[in-house]
Amino acid sequence: MIRVLLVHDASLVRSVLADWLRREDDLRVYDTSWRAAPGRVASVRPDVCAVDLASSGTPGVPLLGELCRCTTGTGQPRLLVLADAHRPGLLRKAREAGALGYVGKEGAPECLVEGIRRVAEGERFVDASLGSGFLEAAEMPLTRRELSVLSLAAGGASVAEIAGSLHLSHGTVRNYMAAITRKTGARNRVDAIRISQGRGWV
Amino acid sequence: MIRVLLVHDASLVRSVLADWLRREDDLRVYDTSWRAAPGRVASVRPDVCAVDLASSGTPGVPLLGELCRCTTGTGQPRLLVLADAHRPGLLRKAREAGALGYVGKEGAPECLVEGIRRVAEGERFVDASLGSGFLEAAEMPLTRRELSVLSLAAGGASVAEIAGSLHLSHGTVRNYMAAITRKTGARNRVDAIRISQGRGWV
Numbered sequence: 001m002i003r004v005l006l007v008h009d010a011s012l013v014r015s016v017l018a019d020w021l022r023r024e025d026d027l028r029v030y031d032t033s034w035r036a037a038p039g040r041v042a043s044v045r046p047d048v049c050a051v052d053l054a055s056s057g058t059p060g061v062p063l064l065g066e067l068c069r070c071t072t073g074t075g076q077p078r079l080l081v082l083a084d085a086h087r088p089g090l091l092r093k094a095r096e097a098g099a100l101g102y103v104g105k106e107g108a109p110e111c112l113v114e115g116i117r118r119v120a121e122g123e124r125f126v127d128a129s130l131g132s133g134f135l136e137a138a139e140m141p142l143t144r145r146e147l148s149v150l151s152l153a154a155g156g157a158s159v160a161e162i163a164g165s166l167h168l169s170h171g172t173v174r175n176y177m178a179a180i181t182r183k184t185g186a187r188n189r190v191d192a193i194r195i196s197q198g199r200g201w202v
Numbered sequence: 203m204i205r206v207l208l209v210h211d212a213s214l215v216r217s218v219l220a221d222w223l224r225r226e227d228d229l230r231v232y233d234t235s236w237r238a239a240p241g242r243v244a245s246v247r248p249d250v251c252a253v254d255l256a257s258s259g260t261p262g263v264p265l266l267g268e269l270c271r272c273t274t275g276t277g278q279p280r281l282l283v284l285a286d287a288h289r290p291g292l293l294r295k296a297r298e299a300g301a302l303g304y305v306g307k308e309g310a311p312e313c314l315v316e317g318i319r320r321v322a323e324g325e326r327f328v329d330a331s332l333g334s335g336f337l338e339a340a341e342m343p344l345t346r347r348e349l350s351v352l353s354l355a356a357g358g359a360s361v362a363e364i365a366g367s368l369h370l371s372h373g374t375v376r377n378y379m380a381a382i383t384r385k386t387g388a389r390n391r392v393d394a395i396r397i398s399q400g401r402g403w404v
Contacts, residue, residue: 010286010307010308011307011308011309011310012284012305012306012307012308012309012310012311012313012314013215013219013307015310015311016218016219016222016311017215017218019222020218020221020222082214084212103214104214105212105213105214105215106212106213106214107213107214108213108214108217109214109217109218111214112214153392154392154396155393155396156388156389156390156392156393156396156397157389158389158390186358187358187359187360188358188360189392190355190356190358190391190392190395191357191358193392193395194356194357194358195358
């Protein structure tokens, strides 16, 4: 039996997905919200965590690291993400967090079952529908520092606040913002934030 | 038999939800993406359209009006939305578009079935979990004109572009932006856009 913990914030969709997975004889399925996920990992001790990064309005990205830290001690569970090819930034964050499996939301639900089985064996699994997303993730034009500046700006911080947080001068922050606007092909700062959020970079 | 057209952009979730609904003897379930929805309404002629407004990265709001226009001629289908209490702006748009049923994503999946049956009878259905969202939707502080300005700003338009689009002076656009920032309790323009997008206002 493969013990699966399904992490998704919308309980309606989560229940239905979990029910669907329970039709498979070799899966034992538990489900939880993002907020409760770290605790459930400890109690359920799943072989595979299948997570939706962008469910509901609360992307699980901030908790992804915590989830991985919970799991590193035991070597288990393996992480599989339900991902969207149009948001390469989220794919990139999942990869950086050590996810082993990637199943596209545009794919067939059978892919999810196959992905869970492969990841449970410790194998990498990437759904074909995510190819373009990974290509775009590899081509992300912004540096890590530019992403930090952009994340703060997207959160509503002013130039002065960003400068204070990152120990930079105001001029340097403005230069970063100008570089970000140019590299994303945006018309201005707000447009750069819009484009980057759409792709899941910030 | 109630003919149901399920509209959701992520085909994996959509297939599983449709399968789940097909277990009910009185439902005949079809499913489609937002892009294909208006055409499918014409061919399937459903009694109820059950739509997820915020599925994938492409909220269906711009198409909601079109979907309603497709259906107005026949008096059918009735519209039911899968909604999120944390995004009162989307609830408001659904209400303005004439949706009859509202099922919360945080509710039990059985609510969706009950909502479909009630809406098929022409009755209003509001899931209890959405109460707070509707309350917040009623308290939305921005005027229609402020929302127009904010939508353009959120799309990356400059003050000059917004002024051109809405036939306003630059100063008037700046006054609107200041009022929006104050009313949303934001620190600045970018913060006002962030707060309003989080609530689904724009």
